Amino acid sequence: MATDPNGAVPNVEGPDAETGVAGALDDLVVVSNREPYQHRYTEEAGVVVDTPVGGLTGGLDRVMRRTDGTWIAWGDSDADPSVVNAADCVRVPPGDPSYTLRRVWLGEDAVREYYYGFSNQVLWPLCHGLHGKAEFDRAFWERYRDVNAHFAETVAEHVEPGSTVWFQDYHLALAPRMVRQSLPAGTPLVQFWHIPWPEADTFRACPEGEALLDGLLGTDVLGFHVPEYCRNFLDCVARELPGATVDRDAGEVVYDGHRTRVRAFPMGVDAERIGDVSANTPDGFWESFRREHGVVGSTVAVGVDRLDYTKGIPERLDALERFWERNPEWRGELTYVQKATESRSAIPAYQRLGTEVRDGVERVNDRFGTDEWTPVVYLEEHLSDADLYGLYRHSDLALVTPVRDGMNLVAKEYVAAQPTTPGEAGVLLLSALAGADDDLGDDALTVHPSDTDGFADAIGEAVSMPDHDRDRRMCRLRSTVRTNDLDAWMGDVFAAVEGVRDGVGSVGTGDTAD
Known part of the structure; x- marks a missing residue:
């Protein structure tokens, strides 16, 4: 999990310098459930440090290095308490x-009731439109409220005049309202919600829905990935909070005497870094990888997912099985590599999913596999950045097909890792139910995960696509991903903060309604 501690810092000033974006970096306080650095014990080296690898945590870390600010997070690793000072810093x-x-x-x-309980057995399934998987338990809610209060008290200890407080994700929905009254006047509060926001009818299933909305409306800027989630949130506020004034055209809510701007900020990836790592894969990497993992055949497809029921892995296996059933000429030619990462295994639904996925892999391999060819190569081992991006680079198609996803950065990472040499581009198959479909859907092959026949047809279209069509699609995808990268996303968020500081009525992208 190591990364370069001196990596490039996102250019958040760049084209937005005239908006005063740099000011938002002064004394930045980031608040998240997940911490950027973990200290753990090893028998060989004593205390070692795990550092952030890419994604949001890696990007925010590089921004934080410019601020001399504070990152507040749950210390969840075994050696974390041994390295902090008396103030837990x-x-x-x-x-x-x-x-x-x-x-x-x-x-x-x-941990059991706030994290595994309300966060991941209530909010996670509810926000992904799977309220039938939600486990409503009063103890979960009470602990979630208590932990949010604990985070809010900690935030108040670290905020000074001129600070900006940026909350991350669904673990901390109540904290903004809790902390607002204790902050210096004019302190901007921002929250980014990294998962979908459900439709109002789905949200009504949550008994604590009104309290969640009240907490989030303590912010000045509330960010979502795509406009659809903004509209859903505004619909929920209009239905559940009679005292709120909702301006859908402006994307604003006035509630309890406070104005919250609701904005879409589509998150990107560190495209330049991913491309560089991919392009500098050592000679012989791909041959070695194929040999080590038994990847044979002329064409390789890849999927990279956490073992989560929102990611659509069983549906994907069904579609591949249908494809090989209908297209026997591709047996022995197309190999699918599924990289899976165990997730939230303390939750029974995740345990059942892991069993379902492994059983599905075994079923497909038993049905079609031969002594020389394994149709589905299943990996749960850790892959380094170099190995992962090398796998993306050499895979002919990527299957990114969640049943629901706030964004899904794997799709963008796959594009960023693709070679630019004519005739070597891959094809992205992307679920219509992923947030990434908003900006990548025109040039990806769109699939509906539960439409097994249509999904199998899309796999057939991808493996048979002419080189010039693959190149054309990937060229446009690459341009989109590089233009709307992690730097651009952070720049937009920080520009929104400066709009709040300046009292500007319209901030961010403004993409909140049709």
């Missing part, structure tokens, strides 16, 4: 300390 990154990591401690009951 440690300077990071190791070797080149430039900001403060303030750790919040959670007991076993809090």
Whole structure:
């Protein structure tokens, strides 16, 4: 999990310098469930540090290095308590300390009820439109409220005049309202919700829905990935909070005397870095990877997912099975590599999913496999950045087919890792139910995960697509991903913060309604 501690810093000033974006970086306080650095014990080396690898955590880490700010997060690793000072703080990154990591401690009951409970057995399924999987338990809610209060108290200790507070994701929906009254006047509060926001009829299934909306409306800027989620949120506010004034055209809510701007900020990836790592894959990597994992055949498809019921892995296996059933000439020619990462295995629904996926892989391999060819190569082992991006680069198609997803950055990472040499481009198959479909759908092959026949047809179209069509599609996808990368996303968010500071009525992209 190591990464370069001196990696490039996102250019958040860049084209937005005239908006005063840099000002939003002064004394930035980031608040998240997940911490950017973990300290753990090893028998060989004692305490070692795991550093962020790409994605949001890696991007925010590089921004934080410019701020001398504070990142507040749950300290969940075994050696975390041993390295903090009396105030539960440690300077990071190791070797080149430039900001403060303030750790919040959670007991076993809090982890079980706040994290595994309300966060991931209520909000996660509910927001993904799967309320039938939600486990409503009053103890979950009470612990979620208590932990949010604990985070809010910690935030108040670290905010100074001129600070910006940026909350991350669904674990901390109540904290903005809790902390607002204790902050210096004019302190911008921002929250980015990284998962979908459900339709109003689905949201009504949550008994604590009104309290969640009240908490989020303590922010000045509330960000979602795509306009659809903004519209859903505004619909929920209009239905559940009679005292709120909702302006759908402006994307604003006035509630309890406070104005919240609701904006779409489609998140990107560090496209330049991914492309560089991919292009510099060592000679012989692909031959070695194929040999080590038994990947044979002329064509390789890839899927990279957490073992989560929203990712559509069983549906994907069904579609591949249908494809090989209908197209026997592709047996022995198309190999599918599924990289899976175990996730939230303390939750029974995730345990059942893991069993379902492994059983599905075995079923397909038993049906079609031969002594020389394994149709589905299933990997749960850790892959380094170089190995993962190398796998993307050499795969002829990527299957990114969640049944629901806030964005799905795997789709964008696959595009960023693709070679630019004519005739070597891959094809992206993308679920219509992923947020990434909003900006990539025109040039990807769109699939509906539950339409097994249509999904199998799309696989057939992808493996048979002429080189010039693959190149044309990937060229446009690459341009989109590089233009709307992680730097651009952060720049838009910070520009929104400056709009709040300046009292500007319209901030961010403004993409909230048709």
